[in-house]
Each structure stands twice: as C-alpha cells, then as structure tokens.
Amino acid sequence: MMTAQRRPTTQQHVPSPPRRVPRDHWPDATLALVRTGYPFIQRRCRSFGSDVFSTRLLLQPAICLTGADAARLFYDRELFQRAGAAPARMTRTLTGAGGVQGLDGARHAARKAMLLSLMTPARIDALAEATARLWESCGERWQRAEAIVLLDEARLLLARAVCDWAGVPLPAADAAARTGDLGELIESGAALGLRHWRGVLARRRAERWAGAAIAAARDGRLQPAADQALAVIARHREPDGRPLDERVAAIDLLNILRPTVAVARFITDAALALHTHPRCRDELRRSDDDVRCFVQEVRRYYPFFPFVVARVRRDFVWRGYRFPQRTRVLLDLYGTNRDPRSWQHPDEFQPRRFRDWPGDPFTFIPQGGDGFEEGHRCAGEWLTIALMEIAVRALTSTLTYDVPPQDLRVDLRRIPAGPASGFIMRRVRVRQAGE
Numbered sequence: 001m002m003t004a005q006r007r008p009t010t011q012q013h014v015p016s017p018p019r020r021v022p023r024d025h026w027p028d029a030t031l032a033l034v035r036t037g038y039p040f041i042q043r044r045c046r047s048f049g050s051d052v053f054s055t056r057l058l059l060q061p062a063i064c065l066t067g068a069d070a071a072r073l074f075y076d077r078e079l080f081q082r083a084g085a086a087p088a089r090m091t092r093t094l095t096g097a098g099g100v101q102g103l104d105g106a107r108h109a110a111r112k113a114m115l116l117s118l119m120t121p122a123r124i125d126a127l128a129e130a131t132a133r134l135w136e137s138c139g140e141r142w143q144r145a146e147a148i149v150l151l152d153e154a155r156l157l158l159a160r161a162v163c164d165w166a167g168v169p170l171p172a173a174d175a176a177a178r179t180g181d182l183g184e185l186i187e188s189g190a191a192l193g194l195r196h197w198r199g200v201l202a203r204r205r206a207e208r209w210a211g212a213a214i215a216a217a218r219d220g221r222l223q224p225a226a227d228q229a230l231a232v233i234a235r236h237r238e239p240d241g242r243p244l245d246e247r248v249a250a251i252d253l254l255n256i257l258r259p260t261v262a263v264a265r266f267i268t269d270a271a272l273a274l275h276t277h278p279r280c281r282d283e284l285r286r287s288d289d290d291v292r293c294f295v296q297e298v299r300r301y302y303p304f305f306p307f308v309v310a311r312v313r314r315d316f317v318w319r320g321y322r323f324p325q326r327t328r329v330l331l332d333l334y335g336t337n338r339d340p341r342s343w344q345h346p347d348e349f350q351p352r353r354f355r356d357w358p359g360d361p362f363t364f365i366p367q368g369g370d371g372f373e374e375g376h377r378c379a380g381e382w383l384t385i386a387l388m389e390i391a392v393r394a395l396t397s398t399l400t401y402d403v404p405p406q407d408l409r410v411d412l413r414r415i416p417a418g419p420a421s422g423f424i425m426r427r428v429r430v431r432q433a434g435e
C-alpha cells in the first residue's frame with residue numbers, strides 16, 4: 001500500500017493502522033445527491049468535520065473529497081485513473097465513450113496535446129473576435145424582436161462561431177437543430193428520466209453529424225485549413241500510429257464544439273451577475289480593467305459542474321484514511337470554489353478578490369485542477385475566459401437592454417444550474433458610437 005503523505009513528519013512514531021473514512025449513514029445516497037444538488041459533498045463534509053467521507057452512489061461505493069488539499073491529491077496520476085471512472089449515463093450523454101476524458105497515460109497525453117494544439121493564443125483570439133462581431137450583428141437582429149432569451153441566443157451565436165472556426169459546415173437551416181443537440185448533451189449529463197433519454201438521442205445525432213464531417217475531411221470532400229479543429233482531429237494518430245476510429249474522432253470533435261456552446265451558461269450567469277450587482281456593471285462600463293476579475297468571479301461563484309470523477313488506481317492512505325483500489329472518487333468542484341479556508345466570504349460575489357489572486361490551481365477549480373498539459377484540467381479554460389470577456393463587453397458596452405420581471409432563481413438541485421428563465425432581455429439595442 002502506498003501513502004500519499006509525502007512531506008516528512010517531525011515526530012518519529014510507529015505508524016497507526018489506517019482509519020476508516022467517515023461513512024454516510026444512507027445505504028445509497030443517490031437520491032440525496034439528486035435532492036441536494038451542488039452542495040451535496042460540501043454539506044456532508046461539514047457535518048462529518050472532514051474533507052473526505054464514503055458513501056454509496058448508483059449502488060456502488062464512492063469516496064467524496066472537498067477542498068484544495070483534496071484537489072491536489074485527486075490530480076495525482078499515480079493514485080487515480082480515469083478509465084472506467086465516469087458513470088455510463090454520463091458517457092451516453094455528456095461525454096461519449098472513447099474521448100480524451102476517459103484516457104490515462106501515454107494515450108491521454110497524446111490526445112490532450114492534440115486538443116491543446118488548437119488552443120494557441122492566435123486561434124483563441126480568432127474565435128473570440130468572431131464572437132465579438134456576432135454579438136454586434138445579432139444585436140441588430142435582436143433590436144427587431146420583442147424579447148430574447150439570452151441562454152438560447154448565446155448558444156446559437158457560439159455554435160455558429162465555433163463551427164466556422166473548427167471548419168465544420170453549419171448551414172443556416174440546420175443551425176437551430178444542431179445547437180439544440182449540443183445544448184442537450186450538457187443539460188442531460190446528470191439528468192434522470194426523459195431528460196436523460198433526450199440526451200442519448202441528441203448524442204446519437206451529434207456523433208453521426210460530427211462523424212460525417214470527419215469522414216468528409218479524410219476523403220477530401222471537405223478541406224478545412226490545416227490548423228482548424230476538424231483537420232487536426234481527422235489526421236490525428238494514436239501513439240501506435242493508427243488514425244483515430246471515426247467515432248472516437250467525432251467524440252473529440254464534439255469535445256470542442258459542445259463545451260464551447262456550454263459557455264453560454266456562464267454568459268447567462270454573467271448577465272445575472274451584472275443585473276444583481278449594478279455597481280459591477282457601472283464599473284465595467286467605465287473601464288474594463290477588471291473584466292478578467294469579473295469573469296473569474298462568475299466562474300467561481302456560479303455553479304456549473306458539481307464534481308469530477310476518477311477511480312483509485314491502487315490502494316493508498318491519505319490523512320490516515322484508506323482508499324481501496326477501484327473505488328470511485330468524486331472531487332467537489334462547487335464546494336472547493338466556495339471553501340472558506342481558501343476564500344474570504346465565499347458566498348459573496350466579489351470580483352475584486354481576483355485582483356491579487358496568486359493563481360493557485362487547486363483552490364479555484366470550476367473547470368478542474370492541475371496543469372493543462374499533463375492533467376485532465378479543462379483544455380478550453382483560456383478559450384472560455386476569452387469568450388466570456390467578449391460577452392461581458394457586449395453586455396455592458398455594445399448593447400443596452402431592459403430586464404423584465406422573470407424567474408431568475410438558480411435552483412442548486414438542477415445540474416447544470418442557471419437562472420430559471422434563461423435570462424430574458426427586452427428592448428435590446430446596439431449602442432451607437434459616442435453614446
């Protein structure tokens with residue numbers, strides 16, 4: 001058995017036998033998780049007075065972890081693996097099976113490097129600038145509408161921009177349906193019942209569509225530029241020299257398109273934050289020096305993915321607790337982003353906290369922790385920030401709008417969460433120069 005405590009202790013003593021991880025009293029806590037939503041791990045950890053507890057989820061043993069130290073542990077690739085970690089209902093909807101998320105070791109490193117090669121500063125700028133132009137042209141269209149739902153419109157805008165950027169054709173007549181499917185994959189990742197099955201069907205359609213684009217790029221019917229995502233993924237080879245299976249290539253192409261569309265949720269959260277904190281809006285309108293801090297605080301404060309999942313690679317002991325091989329482990333993203341040991345007044349929305357934030361990768365983990373290249377941390381984090389900054393500038397400077405009465409409550413039991421109305425905007429207008 002390995003021990004995960006690497007720092008030497010000052011006292012020499014006989015090691016005590018591993019303690020039992022504090023145990024949830026429920027025979028299976030899946031229902032409790034569904035009923036509690038995002039704060040599930042944080043609340044239980046608080047009641048146990050521990051950063052770790054064990055439970056059963058989906059009838060299987062699981063260990064839940066919260067906090068920065070736990071995040072540092074979770075990203076130790078000697079101790080945790082991703083193969084076989086995600087529940088089947090998640091791979092049937094959100095991620096697909098065979099994509100980068102479920103890989104380990106050399107295959108993961110090669111696939112991740114390929115995806116990260118798409119995220120050069122120049123390519124990120126190109127997509128961000130394309131969305132800036134779309135915010136303006138869509139604004140002109142929205143001027144003619146009585147009202148718009150920001151979540152739906154931002155999804156469509158991002159889908160158009162990312163498909164064009166990636167080299168994937170998206171004819172205007174198909175845009176709403178394809179965007180609907182990409183959105184459905186995100187909405188159904190943690191869903192039960194009908195929403196789950198809608199996600200399964202959306203994934204089948206999306207994989208067929210992305211697979212057809214990969215096939216067309218391979219046989220020359222489509223000719224994306226060499227640095228576009230479609231071209232890079234279509235020509236990628238596994239470490240053994242074989243090209244990616246067409247379906248797996250489709251899944252990794254969707255790993256670029258789907259999460260870019262998902263940024264619409266953070267943009268909707270940003271609109272809600274601007275509405276609830278008019279001082280932030282006024283400050284950003286006067287100067288956008290703090291736009292990065294505002295965007296970071298939106299990503300910290302608003303819930304997106306509640307946790308990430310891995311499996312114990314081999315038995316080890318952490319803080320005296322035994323982690324048995326193969327056990328599923330959930331790392332609490334939501335609670336870690338609001339951990340009072342890392343953040344002062346964590347439940348308050350305070351963008352200024354990011355002015356002197358030292359940049360610790362394990363305290364702020366809305367898109368996972370650890371390094372980009374080696375670990376499973378989100379490959380699209382810098383792109384997300386860039387797209388959000390452009391959107392915040394559009395919402396504060398390019399556009400004016402009214403926010404009519406609507407249901408803006410964020411239900412923490414719904415995953416992913418966001419304002420219930422999707423953020424309705426009325427009387428949208430594009431500001432004229434000098435206004």
Ligand code: HEM
Binds near residue numbers: 263305366376379
């Ligand atoms: C709404 C914004 C986003 C959120 C909340 C988000 C969140 C996450 C999370 C939690 C993970 C898993 C981290 C882990 O397993 O430890 C992840 C992984 C990933 N994300 Fe994102 N993401 C977002 C946007 C993006 C974008 C825009 C892209 C690409 C265009 C992207 C591509 C990926 C990929 C490829 C992975 C898998 C990385 C790996 O397993 O090595 N994400 N993301």
